[in-house]
Amino acid sequence: MPNQNQSLLDALNACVAACENCATSGLRGDNLQMMARCIELDRDCADICALTARYVARSSEHAQHLLKECAEICKACGDECQKHADHMEHCRECAEACRRCEEACRQIMAT
Structure with a gap:
């Protein structure tokens, strides 16, 4: 399970970084109105991925609930x-x- 957790943590942290970059780039772009929904989801996704990574890293019994969301x-x-x-x-x-x-x-939810 530790190797699976590391792969998951890597994916979660990469997603946080990509979403934060996407939101920031969208805010700095010319068409803010067109990008509004994207930026909102970027922020939500970065937040849930960061929270999930913390729960997974500490082997919380509640991590499974967060994985689904x-x-x-x-x-x-x-x-x-x-x-x-x-x-x-x-x-x-x-x-x-x-x-x-x-x-x-x-994948982790299925195991």
Whole structure:
């Protein structure tokens, strides 16, 4: 289980970084209104991934509950970022990180 946890922690932390970068880039861009939903989901996703990482790192009995929510928010964020991925590199990178994190959460939930 420790190796699985490390892979999950890596995916969670990478997702936090990608979402924070995407939100910041979106806020600094020219079309804030178009990016509003993306930025909202980036922030939600970064927060749930950071919280989930802390629970997983300390082997909390409540981590399993967070994994489900984390996977759902990662999916929503990844779907939204994918809409902008063709013309915004930060959205493409975020969508990829969200997909990897969602998959990592679901794999741990299945074990």
